[in-house]
Structures are given as structure tokens and as C-alpha cells.
Amino acid sequence: MPELLDLHGRTNKAIRAALDAALQRHGLRLGQDHLLAALWERDGRTPGEVAAVARVSTPAVTKLAARMADAGLLTRRRDDRDNRLVRLWLTDAGRALRGPVEAERRRIEERITADLTPAEREILLTALAKVHRSAADLPGGDPIGEPS
Amino acid sequence: MPELLDLHGRTNKAIRAALDAALQRHGLRLGQDHLLAALWERDGRTPGEVAAVARVSTPAVTKLAARMADAGLLTRRRDDRDNRLVRLWLTDAGRALRGPVEAERRRIEERITADLTPAEREILLTALAKVHRSAADLPGGDPIGEPS
DNA sequence: GACTGATCGTTAACCGGTTAACGTTCGGCG
DNA sequence: CGCCGAACGTTAACCGGTTAACGATCAGTC
Numbered sequence: 001m002p003e004l005l006d007l008h009g010r011t012n013k014a015i016r017a018a019l020d021a022a023l024q025r026h027g028l029r030l031g032q033d034h035l036l037a038a039l040w041e042r043d044g045r046t047p048g049e050v051a052a053v054a055r056v057s058t059p060a061v062t063k064l065a066a067r068m069a070d071a072g073l074l075t076r077r078r079d080d081r082d083n084r085l086v087r088l089w090l091t092d093a094g095r096a097l098r099g100p101v102e103a104e105r106r107r108i109e110e111r112i113t114a115d116l117t118p119a120e121r122e123i124l125l126t127a128l129a130k131v132h133r134s135a136a137d138l139p140g141g142d143p144i145g146e147p148s
Numbered sequence: 149m150p151e152l153l154d155l156h157g158r159t160n161k162a163i164r165a166a167l168d169a170a171l172q173r174h175g176l177r178l179g180q181d182h183l184l185a186a187l188w189e190r191d192g193r194t195p196g197e198v199a200a201v202a203r204v205s206t207p208a209v210t211k212l213a214a215r216m217a218d219a220g221l222l223t224r225r226r227d228d229r230d231n232r233l234v235r236l237w238l239t240d241a242g243r244a245l246r247g248p249v250e251a252e253r254r255r256i257e258e259r260i261t262a263d264l265t266p267a268e269r270e271i272l273l274t275a276l277a278k279v280h281r282s283a284a285d286l287p288g289g290d291p292i293g294e295p296s
Numbered sequence: 297g298a299c300t301g302a303t304c305g306t307t308a309a310c311c312g313g314t315t316a317a318c319g320t321t322c323g324g325c326g
Numbered sequence: 327c328g329c330c331g332a333a334c335g336t337t338a339a340c341c342g343g344t345t346a347a348c349g350a351t352c353a354g355t356c
Contacts, residue, residue: 004269015283018286062336131264215341231351
């Protein structure tokens with residue numbers, strides 16, 4: 001069992017679980033913070049735009065947005081000028097989550113890198129960037145990025 | 149958006165996608181290789197045992213095993229002595245996949261670490277191990293490992 | 297020997313994510 | 327003006343994964 005593959009997978013699983021638990025304390029689930037982040041950056045984006053910046057498929061955004069609209073975090077409204085577009089607008093509740101959620105993410109980032117020396121932290125980031133590039137270049141490595 | 153959190157997540161996504169594409173060429177899907185690995189190591193394990201070594205929940209193994217049984221990779225048989233136990237037995241097809249699948253994992257591991265210097269590779273592993281430990285110690289960081 | 301509690305696998309109901317098929321709407325072009 | 331293709335969001339059908347509820351079996355105890 002290849003080392004990096006296994007270690008990286010287990011690490012990601014632990015991170016995801018911890019992050020999910022943290023988000024859940026604010027009534028959110030795992031991918032929803034990325035969707036919100038896209039709207040915090042610019043409100044009124046379309047599902048397609050959100051999907052692009054969140055690096056997720058458009059159907060994923062559709063479903064997320066539906067659940068989050070039910071939860072009262074955002075509203076969906078058709079664009080007046082182009083009627084096939086849908087625009088996602090934050091509610092006050094959705095806007096109010098920005099501070100707490102960003103703090104939560106920072107907190108986890110800190111805890112996770114707490115035991116690393118400055119040198120380790122730096123090399124970890126550069127090495128991970130290389131690995132990411134290599135993986136994305138593999139066949140099927142970036143389905144949404146470059147499918148053709 | 150915290151650096152490591154984001155980078156690690158994107159990297160994992162790319163790795164998973166590439167690995168899934170590779171496994172798919174052998175008629176497998178993402179988690180199924182771990183289940184097979186547990187049986188390659190010792191055939192006739194129970195779902196609970198497999199779940200433990202694969203670090204997955206037992207229901208996950210149940211569903212995986214059902215699909216893989218349909219695909220003819222293994223068979224499910226009750227234990228004669230303890231009738232609440234179920235034992236998973238590899239078929240010839242399941243056994244035959246060991247070489248190709250392990251090679252596929254090694255291949256991806258190599259490609260992914262190809263651009264790393266020996267020093268980077270070493271520090272990446274040690275740093276990732278630290279991160280994993282820290283993440284697992286976070287509340288909710290290891291649901292199956294230490295829920296209490 | 298019967299009850300009672302622990303152990304184990306399965307099922308159901310979720311969640312996030314993907315691809316493929318679908319229905320609308322827009323825009324260019326004849 | 328009408329058509330036809332491109333763009334967009336939604337839906338459906340999967341997949342892997344989780345937790346909670348369920349049912350069956352075993353084992354210890356009275």
C-alpha cells in the first residue's frame with residue numbers, strides 16, 4: 001500500500017471529519033462553506049459561477065443551494081435580463097455566518113499545523129502543490145477542470 | 149481561505165479522481181480496492197474486521213461487498229460456528245485483481261511524487277503524519293477510531 | 297432451561313459528489 | 327419572422343461514506 005496515497009487519504013478523511021463537526025456547530029455541512037464563500041466574495045452569483053470558483057460540478061451547487069435555501073441561508077431568484085440564469089442571494093443569516101465560519105476554518109488550520117516547524121510547514125505546502133499539479137495532470141485527475 | 153486546508157482538499161480530490169479512473173479500468177471503484185486488500189491479506193474476514201482494517205464503517209463494507217459480490221469478485225457466506233458472523237471469500241476473479249490493482253496504486257504513487265526532491269518527499273511524509281495526528285485528535289476528527 | 301444483555305450484520309435515511317439526460321431560454325442567422 | 331444551435335439550470339441515477347435504528351444470534355446468569 002503506497003505510503004503517500006494512504007497517508008494523504010487518511011489525513012484528508014480526518015480533516016474533513018473535524019471540519020464537518022466544526023461547521024455543524026453553525027448549522028452547516030461540509031461543502032456548504034465553499035458555496036457561501038463564493039457568495040461572500042460576490043453576492044448574486046449564478047450556480048455555474050459558484051461551481052467554477054468552488055471547483056465543483058454545477059449539479060452539486062444546485063443541490064447544496066436547495067438545502068441551504070430551505071435552511072434560510074440564501075434565496076434563488078431568476079435573472080430578469082437573462083431568464084435561463086438563476087442568481088443566488090445571501091440572506092442576513094447567510095451573511096452573518098461569514099465571521100464564525102471563517103474563524104472556524106482558521107482555527108482548524110492552526111490546530112492542524114501546530115506541531116509543524118516553520119520549515120516543515122513551508123515544504124509541506126510547496127510539496128503538496130507539486131503533488132496536486134502532478135495528480136491533476138493524470139488521466140481523470142481533474143474531471144471538472146480539463147475533461148477533454 | 150486557509151492555505152493548507154484548501155490545498156490539501158484540492159489535492160485529495162485530484163488524487164481520488166485519478167485513482168478512481170485507474171481502478172475503473174479494472175472494473176473497480178474507489179473504496180473497493182481497500183476492501184480487496186483486506187481480503188488479499190487474509191481471506192474469509194468478516195465485514196467488521198474488514199471495516200476495521202480499511203478504517204471505514206461496517207455499513208460501508210456491507211454495501212461495497214454487496215456490489216462486489218454482484219460483480220463476481222467475492223462471495224458472502226455465514227460462519228458455521230457463529231451464525232451471526234458473515235465471512236467474505238474472494239473468488240478467482242477477486243484474487244486475480246491483486247497484481248494489477250497494486251501495480252496501479254504504485255504507478256499513481258510514483259507519478260504523484262515524481263516532481264519531489266528526496267528531501268521534499270521525506271518531509272512531506274513526516275509533516276503529513278503530524279497533520280494527521282493533530283486532525284485525528286480534534287473533536288470529531290476520527291469518528292470510527294475514537295467516538296467516545 | 298429460559299431470560300437478558302452484548303455482539304454482529306443489515307437496512308434506512310441522510311450527505312456531498314459525479315456524469316448523463318432533459319427542458320428552457322437566449323441569440324445569431326437565414 | 328422563424329429556426330437552430332449554444333448556454334444554463336435542474337433532474338435522475340449512480341457512488342462512497344456516515345449515523346441511527348433494527349433484527350438475529352450467541353453467551354452468561356439466574
